[in-house]
Amino acid sequence: MNHQNRLQPSPLSEPVRRVETGSWAIELLPSAAYSTRYVAAQASIGFAFDSQRGLHALGSDRVHPFEAMPNGLAFVPAGCDVFSESLMGGEYLRVTRTDGIPLSGDHPFNNHIDQQAIDLALRMRGALLRACVEDDWETWALALAQRATGDSALSTPDQGAITPRRMRLLDEFIEANLEGPLGVSAMAGLLGLSEGYFMRAFKLATGKSPHSYLIDRRLAKARALMRDSTARLSEIALACGFNSQAHMATTFKQRLGVSPMQLR
The missing domain is CATH 2.60.120.10 (Jelly Rolls)
Structure with missing residues (x-):
């Protein structure tokens, strides 16, 4: 069906x-x-x-x-x-x-x-x-x-699957590609892990999903640009990987409880 x-x-x-x-x-x-x-x-x-x-x-x-x-x-x-x-x-x-x-x-x-x-x-x-x-x-x-x-990726990750070195590689990769679409497949591929294994290992190591971590990184960069540059909010939104200024504003309100304009 x-x-x-x-x-x-x-x-x-x-x-x-x-x-x-x-x-x-x-x-x-x-x-x-x-x-x-x-x-x-x-x-x-x-x-x-x-x-x-x-x-x-x-x-x-x-x-x-x-x-x-x-x-x-x-x-x-x-x-x-x-x-x-x-x-x-x-x-x-x-x-x-x-x-x-x-x-x-x-x-x-x-x-x-x-x-x-x-x-x-x-x-x-x-x-x-x-x-x-x-x-x-x-x-x-x-x-x-x-x-x-019945994907075999259901295997249990090792406690140390996401090491500090791998986390540093991920952070550098995310920072370099933050303005574009970033998916789990790209992050898992960087570390040579299957998607399912990577998501479970990441949650085990950090306490949050790759998706949630990516949102945090986008918000952190947006706040830094709002603080250190005179760029318009619409430009900052696109530079941080948000679909639009409205999308960024919604994320700010839901995650931080304030709007970008209020922070700025």
């Missing part, structure tokens, strides 16, 4: 909510009737929040009725033939990688109940409905992918 193309929604239906961050694209598709047929160009993870009924064929020409329980995890591998339609549909989360790295797994499935996947999907849906600076999309997306694919 990979709802890639839905029937045209009514004017009163909710919009498709989408966020792209790091190596991932996450979409929340509203409850609506749909009909889709395609060959998957890339693997995707799905999560059906509602019970659904309809017809589908996954990886074969055999079309048969389906009845899906709510809170079902799904996976569609790259190259899989997909046909699915439902007159009632249901709210659906779809997660894909955007950096070309394939997701492991050769067999499609749906309607798999996994409590950790349910918790992750609910958290991601809440974040898509009401964005917050603390939203840790890359961590959530990778964790959901690991639930769907």
